[in-house]
Amino acid sequence: MQHKLRSALSILGIICGTMAVIVMISIGEGARQKVVGQIEQLGIKNIYINTINLTEGQRLKARRNLSSGLNTDDAERIKTGCGYIMDTACLKEVSASLIGVRLQTSPQIVATSSSYASLLNLSLLQGRFISKHDVESQNMICVLGDTVAKNLGNGGKIGGSVRIENNLFKIIGILNRLNHDTEKNSVISARNYNEIIFIPLNSFGNKINISVNRNNNVFENTVNVTEIIAQTSNSKEVVIAGKMIKRIMEVAHNQIDDYQIIIPMELLKQTQKIQQTFTLVLSAIASISLFVGGIGIMNIMLAIVYERTREIGIRRAVGATQSDIVLQFLTESIILTSVGGSAGILTGAIAAGLLSLIAGWETIITLFSILLPFVMSVLIGVFFGLYPAYQAAKMDPVSALRHE
Amino acid sequence: MIELTGVSKQYQIAGNSVSVLKDIDLSIEKGEFLAIMGPSGSGKSTLLHILGCLDRPTAGTYHLEGNNVFDASDKELSGFRASHIGFVFQNFNLIPVLDVFENVELPFLYSHFKNQADFIRRSDLNGKLNSNRKSDFHAQVEKKQRVMEVIKKVGLSDRLKHKPSELSGGEMQRVAIARAMVMNPKMILADEPTGNLDSKTGHEILELFKIFHNAGGTVIMITHDIEVASNAEKCLQMRDGRIVNS
Structure with a gap:
């Protein structure tokens, strides 16, 4: 984690992605609750x-x-x-x-x-x-x-x-x-x-x-x-x-x-259908940005693994197994993405608040709208960190020790 | 303890197969202090890596304490390295972002619980606690005690929080030796441990090996220096992947 700027840049995609997810869910939830409120009055x-x-x-x-x-x-x-x-x-x-x-x-x-x-x-x-x-x-x-x-x-x-x-x-x-x-x-x-x-x-x-x-x-x-x-x-x-x-x-x-x-119950179903289209568009944006973000993570993890080749050799020499190495780099990539995810959730929550303040859209941040993007960012860390971690683990310990 | 029969090692380099070790027979007893000498490219390091379970032979058998290394899985080999073997390198190979204490503590990270419990049982110094009932907390305390103990042994108690970059070459090598000894291994494998040090510091380092040896440990050390090799009980000459004398 020496390269703070590089790491920060690489998690931008994750931040944007999780932000889109939380904003999407809170707008959807806000709209839903509003309709439900109306329907309930009826x-x-x-x-x-x-x-x-x-x-x-x-x-x-x-x-x-x-x-x-x-x-x-x-x-x-x-x-x-x-x-x-x-x-x-x-x-x-x-x-x-x-x-x-x-x-x-x-x-x-x-x-x-x-x-x-x-x-x-x-x-x-x-x-x-x-x-x-x-x-x-x-x-x-x-x-x-x-x-x-x-x-x-x-x-x-x-x-x-x-x-x-x-x-x-x-x-x-x-x-x-x-x-x-x-x-x-x-x-x-x-x-x-x-x-x-x-x-x-x-x-x-x-x-x-x-x-x-x-x-x-x-x-x-x-x-x-x-x-x-x-x-x-x-x-x-x-x-x-x-x-x-x-x-x-x-x-x-x-x-x-x-x-x-x-x-009124049928009106509820109709509005939900309209909302689904909106959700679909935003989820497409979110998943593209999360995917690109994931590739960014993979990129920096590959660089980190290459830079720390000798460290991998040292760890192997003192008794680390291949799975220990996988675990180590997977943990690092999960830390990266979950930091990105948390930042995205925070900015997303602020963005949702600003939306209801400025645009007057009702937004509601539920536990689900926080947990889903967080879990997604962790899963992206696992998915895109797996290949670099595997690369690190399968290195030959002897040549890793000689790496300059 | 160590039994090598007909061990050879070949590398594939650009489609050509290069023989680095050729038909090596070697047996090393527990508690020996062995020096390996020979010109560059004679296969000393490769032999040491094979002895240290970092590499596998292409042919032949290697028995370490009765276990056949050729058939062992990665996990088993890593287990051997963690509990039986300590490495000391010419270029120290410390992790630059970790301080002295953390570098020495590193092998504990990879000695999985069973080994750690075994370790504590083996090195139960005060004998007051029943090892079977030891809590994680006690294991942590004992681990810290052990790390402090070896750091004290190599004389670096006042350098605990220093990063390797803040240490001299001799001090870095002391950290590496402390790291090699912390798990109470059966043997220490050293690849030119004094190669980057002046002769005075080199002697100090050799003293540490002698202490380990006198406590019953096996030391196998590669060196170019005849004077350094004279510290050993036995000297092995290598040339072109073969042992010339023994």
């Missing part, structure tokens, strides 16, 4: 059935085929028709606004059934969520998101009321704060529950006059909704349940596609 056991805005022609066709759009009856059909579904919730986006208060951002007002909170794991900071009774008796109550409640100040407490269009709604609950990613690039994103006001599903149709409510219902108490959420008992059943729901909906809507079915 619920891995959930299936979403959303309304699609129809064009005029499609609407005509829908009317001809007696499809009335997504409504609460669909939720009932799904719940009774598909055995995997444990519960359903309905949600209707209401285009109404708060009256009498000035807020920086206007909260989204949604009318939901009582099961919505449990299906999406919403927890309450204070009070309670909308109950079944509230929906049935069309109570004029509401549950506020954290930000909404805070922005309302003193008026945003339980027992207070908010005015939506021409009606006063009593506040009965405030949600816990939830982290919300503002990322909008996925097919479906979780709602921002901090900026939301929940009201009971029925209170909307009867008490507020809004143009959206173009009811041509078959049943008296059927309400059109924007979203139905169906939950299975575990995440393995979502795919098969999704197929059954598709069938049920086809029959119920007379083959009219005025809805779409989204399964």
Whole structure:
């Protein structure tokens, strides 16, 4: 190890390679965790059935085929028709606004059934969520998101009321704060529950006059909704349940596609596929640079072996076996590569940190992302050190001793 | 102890086979002090390398303590070298990056555990500890004691942390002798040990060989110098790969 500069240069390739590996894994892991986080907010056991805005022609066709759009009856059909579904919730986006208060951002007002909170794991900071009774008796109550409640100040407490269009709604609950990613690039994103006001599903149709409510219902108490959420008992059943729901909906809507079915679990698989391409490119870069780095190691090890020929002869003369010599030089090459590997891991971790700081990419350094490049650098030390070490071991001791 | 019959050695140089040793018969008893003389190229060094298990004969048999060296594996030969043989060279052959202590300690690195335990049993000086129950720690302590002991014997106790480049020729050769003696070998093989030293230092070095010899060790030494050879009990003349007298 006398030639510090030479050794340092020779491990550059290993440093770059391991750096690429750790950066690759941490970016991948960061992206994965982000998607997983989103999917988890949507619920891995959930299936979403959303309304699609129809064009005029499609609407005509829908009317001809007696499809009335997504409504609460669909939720009932799904719940009774598909055995995997444990519960359903309905949600209707209401285009109404708060009256009498000035807020920086206007909260989204949604009318939901009582099961919505449990299906999406919403927890309450204070009070309670909308109950079944509230929906049935069309109570004029509401549950506020954290930000909404805070922005309302003193008026945003339980027992207070908010005015939506021409009606006063009593506040009965405030949600816990939830982290919300503002990322909008996925097919479906979780709602921002901090900026939301929940009201009971029925209170909307009867008490507020809004143009959206173009009811041509078959049943008296059927309400059109924007979203139905169906939950299975575990995440393995979502795919098969999704197929059954598709069938049920086809029959119920007379083959009219005025809805779409989204399964968050399947979105996860899609994003993973996209990510695989990215990982493939980076692993190619990493392996090329590790390979070139390995050749650098082999090169310097051959030089070291040649320079220390006489030392090999001396060691052999005092009793070193061929395997002792192999072991000695293999150890040296492993030390070289693992020093390179550690340096690469360190710089890679810093690079990953800078990436999330500057580019805003989420990176997560896991134990695996540290261990894998380290193990790889050790293996490269073994693989590319083996030939020089073997060269050293098979030298004739007598001529090695005479080497100048 | 050493029994050579019909030993020859040939090298292939540029397609021609060159005979370096021709049909050598030699037997050396335990505790002998033998000098080998002869002109350059007479095969002295090759004979010494074969005796020292660094090289194998092309033909003939070599029995070292009843073991046939011709058939021995690399591992067995290395084992012989580690436990039975100490080498001393004309150009000292110390490892430049290691200090005096580390150079002398070197053979311990290659005396695998069984040999090391044997060694400790053989050289159990105080006899207080039962060798079978010795822990690694005790082995380490004994090893250090042994290294210090031989360094003291060659008179370099004040040079422990010096690198070979900081030593004189005589001192370097003392380190080499300490290294050769540290494992308590049965014999020391020396290839012109005084060749690079002035005659005064040469005498001091020869004294060390005599001490080893007087303790019952076998010494085989190559030399050009008749005066040096006169220190030996027996002198072997070599010419053109053959022993001329004995």
